[in-house]
Amino acid sequence: MEKQRYERPLIKKLESSMPNKFGTRTEYVPMTHIDDVAVKDLIDKYESPLFVISEKTIRGNIRKARKAFENRYPKVQFAWSYKTNYLDAVCRTFHQEGSWAEVVSGFEFDKALNNKVDGSKIIFNGPDKTEEDIRKAIQHNALIHIDHLDELYSIQELATKAKKKARVAIRVNMDTGIYPMWDRFGFNYENGQAWDALNKIMRSEVMILEGLHTHIGTFMLSPNAYAVAAGKLADLAISIRDKYQHEVKYIDMGGGFASKNNLKGAYMPGADMNPTIDEFAEAITSTLINSNFKPDKLPLLILETGRALIDDAAHLLGTVISNKRLSDGRRTTIIDIGVNILFTSFWYDHKITPAQPFTQYTEDTVVYGPLCMNIDVIRDNVNLPLLNKGDHVVIQSVGAYNMTQWMQFITLRPRIVMIDTERKVHVIREKENLNQLLEFEHIPDHLKDFNL
Amino acid sequence: MHIKSDVAISDSGFVFVPATGESFTVNPIGAAIIHMLKENKSVEEVSKQIFENYKTDMATVEKDMNDFVAMLKQYSLIDTND
Amino acid sequence: MTKQILTIAVTGLNAIDSPGPGVPVIRGLKEAKAFNARIIGLSYESLEPGIYMHELVDKTYQIPYPSSGVEVLFERLKYIHNQEKLDVIIPNFDAEMFSFIKLASELKSMGVHTFLPTAEQFEERQKMNLPDFGKKYDITVPASEAVFTAGKLAEVLKEFEFPVVVKGKFYDAKIVYNYEQALSAFNDMAAKWGVPVILQEFVRGTEFDVTGLGDGKGNTVAAVLMRKQYITDKGKAWGGIAITDEKLLKLTKHFIKETKWGGGFELEFMKDKEGEFYLMEINPRIPAWVYLAVGVGQNIPEALTLLALGEKVKPYTSYESGKMFIRYSWDMIVELKEFEMISTTGEL
Numbered sequence: 001m002e003k004q005r006y007e008r009p010l011i012k013k014l015e016s017s018m019p020n021k022f023g024t025r026t027e028y029v030p031m032t033h034i035d036d037v038a039v040k041d042l043i044d045k046y047e048s049p050l051f052v053i054s055e056k057t058i059r060g061n062i063r064k065a066r067k068a069f070e071n072r073y074p075k076v077q078f079a080w081s082y083k084t085n086y087l088d089a090v091c092r093t094f095h096q097e098g099s100w101a102e103v104v105s106g107f108e109f110d111k112a113l114n115n116k117v118d119g120s121k122i123i124f125n126g127p128d129k130t131e132e133d134i135r136k137a138i139q140h141n142a143l144i145h146i147d148h149l150d151e152l153y154s155i156q157e158l159a160t161k162a163k164k165k166a167r168v169a170i171r172v173n174m175d176t177g178i179y180p181m182w183d184r185f186g187f188n189y190e191n192g193q194a195w196d197a198l199n200k201i202m203r204s205e206v207m208i209l210e211g212l213h214t215h216i217g218t219f220m221l222s223p224n225a226y227a228v229a230a231g232k233l234a235d236l237a238i239s240i241r242d243k244y245q246h247e248v249k250y251i252d253m254g255g256g257f258a259s260k261n262n263l264k265g266a267y268m269p270g271a272d273m274n275p276t277i278d279e280f281a282e283a284i285t286s287t288l289i290n291s292n293f294k295p296d297k298l299p300l301l302i303l304e305t306g307r308a309l310i311d312d313a314a315h316l317l318g319t320v321i322s323n324k325r326l327s328d329g330r331r332t333t334i335i336d337i338g339v340n341i342l343f344t345s346f347w348y349d350h351k352i353t354p355a356q357p358f359t360q361y362t363e364d365t366v367v368y369g370p371l372c373m374n375i376d377v378i379r380d381n382v383n384l385p386l387l388n389k390g391d392h393v394v395i396q397s398v399g400a401y402n403m404t405q406w407m408q409f410i411t412l413r414p415r416i417v418m419i420d421t422e423r424k425v426h427v428i429r430e431k432e433n434l435n436q437l438l439e440f441e442h443i444p445d446h447l448k449d450f451n452l
Numbered sequence: 453m454h455i456k457s458d459v460a461i462s463d464s465g466f467v468f469v470p471a472t473g474e475s476f477t478v479n480p481i482g483a484a485i486i487h488m489l490k491e492n493k494s495v496e497e498v499s500k501q502i503f504e505n506y507k508t509d510m511a512t513v514e515k516d517m518n519d520f521v522a523m524l525k526q527y528s529l530i531d532t533n534d
Numbered sequence: 535m536t537k538q539i540l541t542i543a544v545t546g547l548n549a550i551d552s553p554g555p556g557v558p559v560i561r562g563l564k565e566a567k568a569f570n571a572r573i574i575g576l577s578y579e580s581l582e583p584g585i586y587m588h589e590l591v592d593k594t595y596q597i598p599y600p601s602s603g604v605e606v607l608f609e610r611l612k613y614i615h616n617q618e619k620l621d622v623i624i625p626n627f628d629a630e631m632f633s634f635i636k637l638a639s640e641l642k643s644m645g646v647h648t649f650l651p652t653a654e655q656f657e658e659r660q661k662m663n664l665p666d667f668g669k670k671y672d673i674t675v676p677a678s679e680a681v682f683t684a685g686k687l688a689e690v691l692k693e694f695e696f697p698v699v700v701k702g703k704f705y706d707a708k709i710v711y712n713y714e715q716a717l718s719a720f721n722d723m724a725a726k727w728g729v730p731v732i733l734q735e736f737v738r739g740t741e742f743d744v745t746g747l748g749d750g751k752g753n754t755v756a757a758v759l760m761r762k763q764y765i766t767d768k769g770k771a772w773g774g775i776a777i778t779d780e781k782l783l784k785l786t787k788h789f790i791k792e793t794k795w796g797g798g799f800e801l802e803f804m805k806d807k808e809g810e811f812y813l814m815e816i817n818p819r820i821p822a823w824v825y826l827a828v829g830v831g832q833n834i835p836e837a838l839t840l841l842a843l844g845e846k847v848k849p850y851t852s853y854e855s856g857k858m859f860i861r862y863s864w865d866m867i868v869e870l871k872e873f874e875m876i877s878t879t880g881e882l
Contacts, residue, residue, distance in 0.1 A: 006508035009482035009520040011467070013527060014475045014580065014877050179682040179729065265728060269603035272636060325519060329526070361479040386479070389512065466874040475870075477878055 007386050008323070010361050031353040031394040034315055035419045039355040039392055042417065046427065048319040048392070049337045051403060051416040053428070055093055057313035059421065062097045065309060068277045072285040075300045079123050081255055082108040084306030084400050085314075089418050089428035091115050094309075102304045106133040113140070123252065123304070125171065125213070127151075127185060134158050138166045145213045145252070146170045147186055152200060159206035169211035169252065170197050174232050176216050176225040185215065189232050198236065202244050209246065212236055215254025215304070219263065223275050223283035226253060230284045234291035237299060250300035253284055259311035261397045262349045277308060307400040314399030316342060317355070320391045321370060331365045333387055337395060338369030338376050340409040343402055345378045352378070355392035358385035371410045408432060453521070454531040455489045469529065476527065481506070485520060486529075495521060541618055542839060543574040546626030546822075547584025547591070551863075552768045555626040557583070558825035560590045562835035565828060569839070574618050580877045586868045593618070596880035600630045607633050608640060620646045622842045624820070624835065631656060631818050649750075649842035650797045651818050659793075659816040661701060662732060668813065671792040673785070675813050676737050676804075680730035687720055688713060690733055699734040702727040709736060737814070739806040742779070743771075744786045745821050747834050749841060749849075750796025754787045756834045756850045758827040763858070771823055771861075776830045778855045785811055798824075798838055826859040 032039055035054050042050060062078065069076040079102040080094035086108060091101070092115055101112035104126030112122050119140025127147040129137070131154060137144050138159055146152050146168055159166040171186030172194045187194040201207045212233045216225055230253060237248045258274040266273065288298065318337035326332055339345055352367060365384045369376035378395070387393070406413055412432040417425050460468045465483045467476040478486060481502070488498045499513050506513075524530050542563055546554030556575070563571040575594035577585050585594040595614045598606045614620065623646055625634040634641075635656055638648050650656075658667050668675030676699075679690050691698065691713060700719035701707045706726065710716040716733075723731045746757035759782055764773035786801060798820035804812045820834060827834050830853040840847045876882040 003507045004505060006506040006512070007479060007481055008512075008516040009485050010479045011482050011520065011523050011527065012477050014477060268601060268632065272604045272633065325522075359479065388508075462874060464874065464878040466878050468870060468874075475873070475877070 005357075006388065007359055007361070008388065010363060010386060012363070029353075030355060030357050031315075031396075032355055032357075034394070036423050037419055037425060039317055039394060042425070043317055043319065043392055045425075046415050046417055047431070048317060049341065049414045050317045051314060051341075051398070051414065051429075052317060053087075053090065053314045053399065053416065053418040055313075055418055055420045058090065058093050058310065059097060061309045061313060062094060062099065065277050065281075065303075065305060066098075068281040069285060069301065069303065072281055073288065073301055074298060077250070077300055077302045079121075079252075079302055079304050081304050081306030082111060083404055084255075085310050085403050086111055087403060087416065087428055088115055089426070090310065100302075104128075106130060106136070109133065109136065109142070120167075123213075123302070125215075125304075129154075131158060134166075135162065138162055138164055141167060143210055144168045146197065146201075149197065152197060156204055156206060164206075166207050167210045168201060168207050169209070169213045169248075169250075170194060170201070171213045171215065172233060172236065174214065174216070174229060176228040176232075178217060178220065178222055178225045180217070182215065182217050186213070189236070194236060195239070198240060202240065202246065209240070209248060211248050211250035211252055211299070211302070213252040213254065213302075216256060218256045219258045219307070220256045221258055221274060223279040226280055227283040227287045229253065230287040231291065234288055234293065238292050247297055248299055250302050251288065252302035252304065255304040255306050255308075257305050257308040259307045259397060259400060261311060261344070262351070264347055264349055277305075310399035311397045312399065314397070314403070316395040316398045316402070318393050318395065320387045320389055320393065322389055323387070326366070331363050332368055333365050333384065334368045334370060335378065335393060336370050337378060337393075338371040338409075338411065339378070340369075340371060340376075340411065341402065341406045341413060342369070342378060342395065342398060343405045344398065344400070348397075349379060349382070350398070351396045352382060352384065353394045353396065354385055354387060355394050358387075361386055373410070403429075408437065412437075453489065453495055454492065455486060455524070455529055456531050459486075459490075459529050461486050461490075467529070472528070474527070476529075482520065485517070486524075489524075537568070537570045539572055540569045540621045540839065540843075541572045541574060543576050543614065543618075543620050543623040544591075544626065545576040545597070545624070545630060547575050547577050547582040547594070548579075549583045551766060552770050553822045553861075554582075554584075555820045555822045555824055557587065557590065558822060558828075559624055559626060559820055559835045560584070561825055562828040562833050563839065564590065566833060566836035566839070568836060571839075574614065574620065576614075576623075577876070580873060583866065585876055585882055586866055586872060594876065594882045596876065600627075600633050604633045604636050608637055611637070611641065611646070612644070615644055615646055622647045622649075622839050624648075624838065624842075625650070626819050628817065628819065647842040647844070649838050651795055651799075655793055655795060656818050659818060661815070662703065662730065664813075664815075667816075671789065673789060673792075673813050674810060676735040678732050678734040680732055681720065682729045684717060684720055684724075687717060691716060694733060694735060697736045699736050701732040701734055703730060703732070707734075737804040737806055737812045739804045739812075741814075742777075742782060742803045742805055742811070743774075743821070743823070744782065744801040744803070745798070745824055745827055745834065746786055746790065746801075747798050747837055747841070748790040748793075748795035749847070750794060752791045752794045754790045754849060755837050755841065755847055756827065756832040757783060757786045757790075758830060758832050758834075758853055759783065759786075759855075760823060760826060764860075773858060773860045774823055774826060775858045776826055776853060776855045781809075782811060785813075789813075798834055823859060826857070827853070829859065830854045830857045 034052050079100040082103045100121040101117045102123045103109045119142045122142040124137045124142050125145045155166050172189050173183045173186045174189035187197045201209045214229050216229050233251050257280050260271040262270045318335045321334040324332045362383045362385050367379040415431045416429040418428045458470050465478045499517050503510050503513050544556050546556030548554040549557040560573050573591050575591040576597045577594050597610050635650050635653050664675050681690050697709050697711050702723040708719040710719050720731050743760050747755040749755050759777050760774045761777050762771040762774045766772050800817040800821035802815040832850040832853050837847050
């Protein structure tokens with residue numbers, strides 16, 4: 001007789017107050033493949049943990065987003081937000097799909113140049129641009145989005161010295177009815193700061209006002225806030241037109257669209273509740289079209305959407321290290337994925353799906369990472385099927401911020417692979433090794449030797 | 453180690469304790485273990501049987517059996533008189 | 535002529551001290567003149583009393599909690615539909631309405647009908663949006679203001695007179711009489727439900743409730759007015775009386791006409807001493823006291839079922855006022871085997 005599949009024995013007390021999960025047996029479907037490539041094969045070949053990026057999903061996402069806006073508005077340009085995921089393979093996929101680059105530091109600027117993005121198609125945001133950064137941006141004809149007055153004066157001075165005109169926009173912050181209001185970045189609309197800065201630019205000989213920029217928040221759940229923001233930028237653009245007969249070329253609505261992830265504390269799953277890209281597109285484009293721009297003078301609409309385009313294109317594969325029971329009786333599962341590589345587990349309830357078949361029996365489980373640190377919690381309470389040691393899991397929607405904010409802590413960072421549209425697997429970032437890390441370090445002579 | 457004699461287990465894996473009115477559900481392996489324990493098999497015998505019938509290793513079985521028996525004790529399904 | 539048999543799935547079988555509307559809805563369906571109802575119960579927990587009321591519920595299936603997502607719910611409903619061939623589903627919980635609204639068109643393409651408000655109607659009547667709702671449809675609502683930080687509380691409180699009602703984003707309300715109480719209530723609610731916390735004008739007066747049915751085109755199909763006579767410590771009516779009030783009926787019809795409400799609803803009003811009605815809350819579903827409406831001549835569950843099926847329904851225009859409902863509790867004797875069945879298989 002062939003042996004049956006093993007599952008650990010489970011006994012659950014039926015309590016009247018306890019939600020009964022037997023009705024939810026379809027909640028979990030194993031995720032054995034990603035883009036038709038077996039999870040098991042991926043782990044066998046590239047080890048666990050492993051980030052897996054789907055090129056097909058990225059291209060699908062950006063095409064869908066472009067369509068959502070282009071169907072509603074004549075001139076649309078996306079710019080890939082480097083900080084969300086600046087792996088070159090990811091950036092170049094977006095560039096192939098027509099996206100410009102949106103960067104927030106000299107390092108990211110160099111990365112975009114290195115990716116062969118023409119300087120005039122790089123948008124330079126952020127509060128920290130060094131003089132060297134500004135010189136470089138002016139040199140490359142980049143679009144500099146000014147964050148504060150000190151920066152405005154620096155640009156004035158450096159452009160004058162360079163005898164070259166700087167292409168600029170200002171970042172505007174405003175009350176869009178949402179909380180928190182991101183008033184730490186850019187110039188405020190309501191108190192007149194923004195209008196004041198615009199007048200300074202218009203009077204400058206060395207700055208050309210190309211556009212207006214805002215970025216109202218992150219993981220926004222309200223399309224209406226974007227409509228309010230688009231309306232205020234349109235008002236500013238029209239005031240400039242009326243006063244200086246100068247047409248701004250573009251309106252940059254920034255990013256911040258929510259992905260389908262589940263924010264901690266939200267009752268309904270993000271995939272159901274979070275607005276779709278079409279809803280955001282409708283809010284923004286209808287406001288611009290209904291504003292006082294002449295129909296043939298509508299500005300270019302730029303979008304710096306990051307998270308919503310990349311989050312669901314990446315999965316993190318891992319392996320069960322052990323099952324334990326806490327002193328209070330709670331079941332825990334330790335996996336080889338820690339918060340050092342899954343930073344977003346601090347604000348999302350990431351969906352964890354087994355990569356192999358299982359039964360309908362489930363248990364409330366705390367999922368810990370492998371770090372010897374109390375904060376290393378991936379899910380503090382999740383109803384999971386019964387996993388055995390060595391079983392694989394897939395954590396979904398990890399594409400945004402994890403591969404830029406991850407850190408080498410206790411463990412080395414793992415490989416990242418990309419599955420191309422022909423189902424071919426490419427390593428796009430190697431796993432780290434000790435020697436690479438040691439290259440950064442220097443040991444003073446007197447500390448070289450010791451006896452134990 | 454005995455399962456209390458009044459503990460009833462049905463085919464669907466529903467466990468009922470008349471003395472306390474409490475009820476539990478178990479998965480098929482859990483039910484198999486309770487059935488064997490009710491037949492007065494020792495924990496070692498039950499473990500061996502599980503190892504023979506399922507695709508797993510002895511270390512896993514022992515670890516999971518320990519945990520399961522501890523849960524049975526916690527839920528007072530085991531006679532403490534032995 | 536024999537009446538057609540309709541298979542209707544109903545949620546909210548928790549006929550407990552804070553009852554779900556499922557059981558009274560089923561009683562209405564069982565008394566329908568236009569059809570004979572075969573009832574499929576949809577339950578979340580094993581001890582919902584309706585599961586065991588076999589004279590009312592022919593078969594019950596457990597369904598996943600709304601928090602597991604629309605997709606999971608749809609899978610389960612597909613399975614149930616395959617077994618039972620559902621004609622209509624009547625969801626009865628606030629928390630599940632969103633999912634059913636989202637699934638309405640997919641369910642319809644399988645031949646399962648619902649009759650629900652639109653996503654926009656559902657959204658704009660949310661507690662947080664009530665001031666805008668009042669403005670948009672010209673309905674008097676208590677003044678309210680959302681507060682995001684404790685620091686802003688004092689400033690916003692200046693716009694109100696004590697006492698003030700402090701409300702959580704989703705649930706909970708507390709009447710406070712001074713700043714200190716307001717602050718402590720704010721912190722409580724913010725910790726439990728997140729921000730914003732809503733401050734609402736306290737309206738002193740008598741509570742009136744309306745249940746009704748709009749056809750989605752602005753017409754009133756049913757509307758019954760009720761005043762609570764006995765309220766439990768959970769704020770639920772344990773007894774109430776059907777009343778007539780021209781002004782309140784007009785307000786209700788105005789609400790249906792302006793919002794083009796589709797589906798059942800409950801409006802909660804407060805009438806102050808000047809006789810002004812304030813709309814306090816809009817529940818986007820049939821209330822648990824709906825059997826009073828059936829009892830006085832407006833079978834809302836029956837009419838809703840017919841509207842779901844796309845049939846023409848003659849609007850109810852009158853009912854017998856002065857009839858009362860008095861709730862009572864009843865102990866059923868249940869075999870353990872039945873509890874076992876629903877607990878282990880999710881079906882009974």
